[in-house]
Amino acid sequence: MKRVLVVEDEYGAAEVLKLLLEIEGYQVDLAYNGEDALRQIERGRPDLIITDFMMPSMTGLELCAAVRNRADLVDVPIVLVSAVDEASVRQHGGDFDAFLQKPFRAPDLLALAARLLAEGRAQRPAPEGRTDAADAAPQRVAGRDAGSDQADDERSGPRALFPKVDPQP
Numbered sequence: 001m002k003r004v005l006v007v008e009d010e011y012g013a014a015e016v017l018k019l020l021l022e023i024e025g026y027q028v029d030l031a032y033n034g035e036d037a038l039r040q041i042e043r044g045r046p047d048l049i050i051t052d053f054m055m056p057s058m059t060g061l062e063l064c065a066a067v068r069n070r071a072d073l074v075d076v077p078i079v080l081v082s083a084v085d086e087a088s089v090r091q092h093g094g095d096f097d098a099f100l101q102k103p104f105r106a107p108d109l110l111a112l113a114a115r116l117l118a119e120g121r122a123q124r125p126a127p128e129g130r131t132d133a134a135d136a137a138p139q140r141v142a143g144r145d146a147g148s149d150q151a152d153d154e155r156s157g158p159r160a161l162f163p164k165v166d167p168q169p
Contacts, residue, residue, distance in 0.1 A: 002117050003027045005046035007037040007063060008081075009055040017050065020106050021113065034058025038066060046076060048117055050109075051096075053082035053089055061094040068095045077116040097121055 004026045008014035011032070018028045029046065031037035033055045040046075049067065053060040060080050067073045080096040081104070082089055089099065098112055 001025065001027045002047045003029065003044060004048045004050060004113065004117075005029045005031060005037060005040055007031045007034065007049065007051035007055070007060065009033055009052060013052075017109070020110065024110055024113070026113070034060070034063035034066070037063055041067070041073070045072070048077050048079070048113060050079045050081060050113070053080055053084060060096075061089075061092055064095045075121050077121050079112060079116065 002025075004021050006014055006017045006021070006028055008017060008030075009032050014030050014032065018030055021028045029040045029044065031040045034051075035057050037049070037051065037058075049063075051060040051063050058066075060082070064078050064080065067076060067078065077098070078096040079098045079100055080089065080094065081100045081102060083102040086099045086101060097116060100109060100112065
């Protein structure tokens with residue numbers, strides 16, 4: 001069973017993400033900030049990390065840096081999730097494999113998790129002075145286009161985390 005570490009400081013959002021991933025068959029560990037995430041990692045190596053960007057005590061980008069500095073974790077894919085647009089996040093750098101903008105649809109997250117768990121970290125050319133694939137540009141997966149105030153289809157409100165279900169007559 002694949003192990004996913006969800007790092008999210010909003011308790012309700014963390015619990016929803018955990019439930020969605022567990023329904024798909026993943027073992028899910030929760031952490032509510034970056035420091036807690038590092039303690040969770042000591043208890044068991046994750047196969048995938050999904051982390052929020054803005055959190056107290058340690059941002060998602062600081063967590064990414066801490067994870068990438070450990071040789072035993074350099075191959076763990078990281079998804080950075082944020083309500084902040086990707087262009088703004090990129091201004092701060094970061095070593096993550098995919099970006100998902102809040103609000104997002106559950107199927108987008110689940111498809112991304114399945115793909116990253118199946119493929120692992122993409123092997124990209126290493127930047128100057130590095131011998132691994134760190135600091136390569138992440139893939140844009142879902143959410144709003146950078147700088148756009150218009151949300152894609154049903155990516156806001158209560159339907160943001162759940163797929164549309166049509167009632168049976």
